[in-house]
Ligand code: SF4
C-alpha cells in the first residue's frame with residue numbers, strides 16, 4: 589500500500605471499539621492540496637466585501653486598502669472571483 593504524506597491517525601492509540609477517523613483530526617489544510625489560488629488586483633478592489641460575504645470557508649481577510657485571502661484555509665473554489673462585482677479577483681494555478 590502507498591505511504592500517505594501525512595498519517596491520518598496513530599493506530600496504536602485507538603481503542604479496538606472506536607472508529608479511527610473520529611479520534612484525531614487530519615492536520616492537512618486546504619492550502620496543502622489546493623490547485624488554484626485567488627489573487628486580488630489592489631487597484632481594482634473597492635473594499636465592498638462581496639468576496640468576504642460569499643466565501644464558503646470565511647478565509648477572506650480585510651487589509652487597510654483591499655481585501656485579501658488566508659491562503660492556509662482558502663480551498664481555491666473561485667466563488668470570490670465569480671462574485672466580485674469589480675473584476676478584481678483572478679484565479680491562478682498553484683506552482684507544482
Ligand atoms: S468583492 Fe472584489 S472589490 Fe469587493 S472587496 Fe472583494 S476583491 Fe474587493
Ligand code: SF4
Nearest residue numbers: 643662663665666668
Ligand atoms: S477561492 Fe473560494 S475559498 Fe478561496 S477565498 Fe475565494 S471563495 Fe474563499
